[in-house]
Amino acid sequence: MKRHDVLILGGGLAGASAARVAHQAGADVAIVSKLSPLRSHTVAAAGGINAALAAGDTWEGHAFDTIKGSDFLADQDSVEILCREAPNLIVEMDHLGTPFSRDESGTLFNRPFGGMRQARAFFAGDRTGLALMQTAWEQLVKAGVTLYEEWAATSLIVENGRFSGLIAYRIADGTLEEFQGKAVVVCTGPGGQMYLKSTNAVTCTGDGTALAFRAGCALKDMEFVQFHPTSLHGPNILITEAARGEGGILKNAKGERFMEKYSPKMVDLAPRDIVSRSIQTEANEGRAFPGGYVHLDLTHLGAARIKERLPEVYQFSTEFAGVDPGKEPIPIEPAQHYIMGGIATNNAGATNVPGIFAAGECACVSLHGANRLGGNALLECIAFGKHAGAAAAAFAKKTAQIAGGEQILQQEDRRVDWLLKTEGGERVEALRLELKQVMWDNVGVFRNEQDMAAALAAVRALRKRYPSIRVGAPGKQFNYALIEAMELRNLLDLSEVIVMPNRDDPNWLKHTLAWWRGDRIELTYEPVRITQWQPQERTY
Amino acid sequence: MAAAGADVLVTKIKVYRFDPEVAKAAHYDEWDLDVKPGQTVLDLLHEVHYFHDPTLSFRRSCRSAICGSCAMNINGRTGLSCNTQAKPLLDRDGYLIVEPMKNMPVLKDLVADMGGFWKAVYDIDPYLRPGADPPKGPYVVPKHRMDLLKIAQDCIMCGSCLSECTSREANPEYLGPAALAKAYRFVADARDDASVERLKEYSQPNGIWDCDTCLYCNEVCPMGVKPMDAIMYMREKAIEATRSWRAGSSTRQRPRTSLSACLAWPPRPLSSPKFFSAGRRRTCGKSRSGGWRTSRSSQRSSRRSGRGRRSEVRLLPGLRRAG
Ligand SMILES: Cc1cc2nc3c(=O)[nH]c(=O)nc-3n(C[C@H](O)[C@H](O)[C@H](O)COP(=O)(O)OP(=O)(O)OC[C@H]3O[C@@H](n4cnc5c(N)ncnc54)[C@H](O)[C@@H]3O)c2cc1C
Ligand code: SF4
Ligand code: SF4
Ligand code: FES
Numbered sequence: 001m002k003r004h005d006v007l008i009l010g011g012g013l014a015g016a017s018a019a020r021v022a023h024q025a026g027a028d029v030a031i032v033s034k035l036s037p038l039r040s041h042t043v044a045a046a047g048g049i050n051a052a053l054a055a056g057d058t059w060e061g062h063a064f065d066t067i068k069g070s071d072f073l074a075d076q077d078s079v080e081i082l083c084r085e086a087p088n089l090i091v092e093m094d095h096l097g098t099p100f101s102r103d104e105s106g107t108l109f110n111r112p113f114g115g116m117r118q119a120r121a122f123f124a125g126d127r128t129g130l131a132l133m134q135t136a137w138e139q140l141v142k143a144g145v146t147l148y149e150e151w152a153a154t155s156l157i158v159e160n161g162r163f164s165g166l167i168a169y170r171i172a173d174g175t176l177e178e179f180q181g182k183a184v185v186v187c188t189g190p191g192g193q194m195y196l197k198s199t200n201a202v203t204c205t206g207d208g209t210a211l212a213f214r215a216g217c218a219l220k221d222m223e224f225v226q227f228h229p230t231s232l233h234g235p236n237i238l239i240t241e242a243a244r245g246e247g248g249i250l251k252n253a254k255g256e257r258f259m260e261k262y263s264p265k266m267v268d269l270a271p272r273d274i275v276s277r278s279i280q281t282e283a284n285e286g287r288a289f290p291g292g293y294v295h296l297d298l299t300h301l302g303a304a305r306i307k308e309r310l311p312e313v314y315q316f317s318t319e320f321a322g323v324d325p326g327k328e329p330i331p332i333e334p335a336q337h338y339i340m341g342g343i344a345t346n347n348a349g350a351t352n353v354p355g356i357f358a359a360g361e362c363a364c365v366s367l368h369g370a371n372r373l374g375g376n377a378l379l380e381c382i383a384f385g386k387h388a389g390a391a392a393a394a395f396a397k398k399t400a401q402i403a404g405g406e407q408i409l410q411q412e413d414r415r416v417d418w419l420l421k422t423e424g425g426e427r428v429e430a431l432r433l434e435l436k437q438v439m440w441d442n443v444g445v446f447r448n449e450q451d452m453a454a455a456l457a458a459v460r461a462l463r464k465r466y467p468s469i470r471v472g473a474p475g476k477q478f479n480y481a482l483i484e485a486m487e488l489r490n491l492l493d494l495s496e497v498i499v500m501p502n503r504d505d506p507n508w509l510k511h512t513l514a515w516w517r518g519d520r521i522e523l524t525y526e527p528v529r530i531t532q533w534q535p536q537e538r539t540y
Numbered sequence: 541m542a543a544a545g546a547d548v549l550v551t552k553i554k555v556y557r558f559d560p561e562v563a564k565a566a567h568y569d570e571w572d573l574d575v576k577p578g579q580t581v582l583d584l585l586h587e588v589h590y591f592h593d594p595t596l597s598f599r600r601s602c603r604s605a606i607c608g609s610c611a612m613n614i615n616g617r618t619g620l621s622c623n624t625q626a627k628p629l630l631d632r633d634g635y636l637i638v639e640p641m642k643n644m645p646v647l648k649d650l651v652a653d654m655g656g657f658w659k660a661v662y663d664i665d666p667y668l669r670p671g672a673d674p675p676k677g678p679y680v681v682p683k684h685r686m687d688l689l690k691i692a693q694d695c696i697m698c699g700s701c702l703s704e705c706t707s708r709e710a711n712p713e714y715l716g717p718a719a720l721a722k723a724y725r726f727v728a729d730a731r732d733d734a735s736v737e738r739l740k741e742y743s744q745p746n747g748i749w750d751c752d753t754c755l756y757c758n759e760v761c762p763m764g765v766k767p768m769d770a771i772m773y774m775r776e777k778a779i780e781a782t783r784s785w786r787a788g789s790s791t792r793q794r795p796r797t798s799l800s801a802c803l804a805w806p807p808r809p810l811s812s813p814k815f816f817s818a819g820r821r822r823t824c825g826k827s828r829s830g831g832w833r834t835s836r837s838s839q840r841s842s843r844r845s846g847r848g849r850r851s852e853v854r855l856l857p858g859l860r861r862a863g
Binding site: 035038039040090094095096099101102103105107108124127134138139141142203234235237312315316319322427428429471472475476477478 | 668
């Protein structure tokens with residue numbers, strides 16, 4: 001058994017930010033992470049991080065754009081916190097070492113991003129996430145925060161309604177161990193692997209979200225899933241929105257700049273949901289290329305500028321699609337990108353279970369409502385990662401450790417044992433592929449009642465088949481087949497929440513809360529918090 | 541990208557297997573797979589793992605060459621499996637052999653023990669050591685100054701360079717290219733206030749003077765990082781620093797060598813043809829076999845053109861503070 005005041009589950013940008021602050025507050029902090037922090041999916045973030053830092057920009061402007069982008073379903077007090085703090089957070093990260101791109105006079109560069117009326121996305125080349133993650137990790141090394149790398153958490157322990165610890169599985173040698181703690185900050189990031197087409201990493205399986213859900217935390221607004229319009233056709237590797245920020249143009253198979261039709265004002269820089277639906281409409285109406293993709297044209301920028309401002313776009317197009325973006329347009333299609341919903345938290349990152357906090361993509365404060373604007377997720381990770389870390393440390397200070405994970409440990413031990421030995425007929429990957437197909441076909445870019453009902457039935461059927469899976473690998477060391485089986489369970493549980501039919505007109509301007517009741521999922525509603533911006537029609 | 545119905549190639553993939561729970565010795569397994577154009581080596585490994593042998597272990601996450609998980613030895617050269625297209629490799633070599641990284645112990649199958657790699661990175665103090673009072677706003681650093689970081693800032697810690705490093709092969713204590721590229725990233729950062737101490741530290745045994753200048757790290761890096769260039773830059777700066785310390789003392793001594801003659805600042809890419817005449821790997825007129833460390837003190841090169849340029853006491857141009 002291991003024991004620390006504050007456990008941070010996940011070492012991504014949110015986890016690292018939470019750990020840094022909790023450590024500064026004097027708590028004994030440990031990060032438990034499935035991957036080494038620098039392998040977290042934050043490093044894939046490309047385009048930028050938003051802040052009203054440029055001359056003439058205001059936090060109110062940033063807040064309004066975020067709220068409008070969210071379809072007025074974000075909580076406005078939370079958005080205010082995010083946007084007020086943003087400029088200082090950029091400065092802080094610069095002081096800690098993030099190499100933000102700047103001009104010759106030394107001022108930080110920024111670029112326009114979809115849904116923002118003003119250029120306010122700051123960046124480091126087009127590897128902003130990598131640069132921020134490096135800085136966050138460097139600070140962990142500097143502070144000497146304890147790190148358990150390649151430990152996958154399998155469950156959170158709640159005793160008498162309060163958090164007492166977690167169980168984690170060590171990938172290197174198959175050890176299952178209890179970690180006691182007074183508080184945990186769940187920062188396990190994205191979970192888009194239930195979709196056939198997704199820009200998320202293979203390891204993004206929503207583990208922490210599912211763990212918290214089963215431990216009694218409410219999940220908020222899980223039906224809001226974002227589809228990014230520009231992923232590379234085929235491998236679905238993300239072509240950053242910055243490509244359109246820098247002047248990229250979308251064209252259908254007929255060579256038409258079709259976004260003029262759907263978004264006369266913002267054209268190619270309209271928010272992601274609108275662009276994704278427009279591309280899908282073009283495909284449905286037969287104006288896409290065979291296979292359902294359209295073109296992102298950067299040729300007018302010239303190879304030199306693309307290499308300078310968008311080196312990653314250049315690399316991805318050439319390495320993964322064999323296309324030189326300076327000479328030919330890039331074939332792109334929409335893909336699942338971000339889950340706006342997640343573990344319901346308040347502005348301090350606290351959930352409904354005392355001792356469990358959450359931050360980053362796995363949490364839902366809510367800052368993004370029905371649609372997240374590019375550049376706000378990295379910002380959320382830092383801003384609310386810090387809030388959650390501080391709140392968890394404060395909580396740990398005034399509470400005593402409670403014991404009692406023994407039983408859960410035994411239960412988890414039996415489950416792992418069963419997984420290693422079970423000889424069922426269902427291959428884990430086959431089941432996962434079926435799930436991905438069902439989700440993509442029925443609750444992809446467009447959602448409608450009929451398809452959702454079909455998806456719900458299909459997901460429930462898949463969950464019934466889970467007990468007859470076969471892992472097929474008995475080993476203790478680096479048994480990734482076992483990890484994938486555990487991940488599949490999490491994906492299945494979350495998929496069911498995503499496909500639950502949950503919106504009707506009287507519930508407009510409400511958040512959906514989903515509760516795990518063992519054999520079923522219950523939904524409740526709570527109003528969206530509105531401060532100074534009244535809902536209006538969302539046109540671009 | 542795979543065009544529909546494009547040619548499919550049935551081929552063998554040969555994979556290094558090692559499972560300490562089962563046997564002490566390693567062996568190779570082979571699978572027949574259909575290789576479609578557009579498929580990466582990682583795609584093929586996934587196919588084996590998912591549909592043929594779930595016991596095959598390898599690390600991976602992002603599948604887009606950014607998380608650094610999936611480095612391995614593919615047909616004798618270390619690289620990321622997720623951005624290595626299988627078909628061109630098969631067309632070139634006629635075979636496909638996948639093995640774990642070198643210069644690191646193997647834990648299981650393609651999973652290498654990166655403990656030594658990380659230790660070296662931890663050892664160089666991998667975090668900014670800024671001056672006492674930061675400005676109110678962001679540091680004001682001009683673009684060209686920030687651009688110095690470009691040859692190192694995109695490192696994803698994949699380990700490919702260390703796997704190929706000849707110095708590391710000979711000396712397991714050598715910090716290695718990735719750690720030193722990370723070190724450079726701070727030395728070159730105008731916001732870092734500790735470059736002199738850093739250079740002193742990195743000049744210790746197993747540091748910058750132990751590189752064999754074999755260039756392999758520059759060649760294999762999937763992110764365009766140039767660890768060897770970074771090391772050469774630090775050598776030059778370390779010498780300049782020594783010179784300025786001496787200049788401060790009463791007995792003026794000549795610099796022991798002058799690398800400034802061949803290392804411009806900002807550093808010229810060493811891998812550019814200018815430095816390597818007709819395929820022979822030579823650095824600054826010195827042969828590779830000589831090595832830098834041993835011959836440093838004895839070198840009285842005629843290229844002293846850079847000697848007269850006295851470097852500032854601060855190694856790097858000062859930065860303006862905003863706000
Ligand atoms: C391709 C791409 C591009 C993006 N570009 C941008 C952008 O330009 N701007 C922007 O603002 N946002 C962007 N985003 C979104 C943003 O990157 C993410 O929302 C954010 O990085 C998530 O950070 P995180 O810390 O919450 O999660 P992550 O960085 O994914 O970290 C999750 C951590 O949890 C750990 N973990 C997971 N499961 C377990 C478990 N069972 N046990 C223990 N540990 C576990 C992992 O090891 C990892 O360390 C992008 C996203 C993608 C996919
Ligand atoms: S150039 Fe130096 S650091 Fe790079 S691989 Fe060769 S010996 Fe190692
Ligand atoms: S320098 Fe390049 S090869 Fe070496 S670890 Fe970094 S990214 Fe990998
Ligand atoms: S899987 Fe991330 S670098 Fe290859």
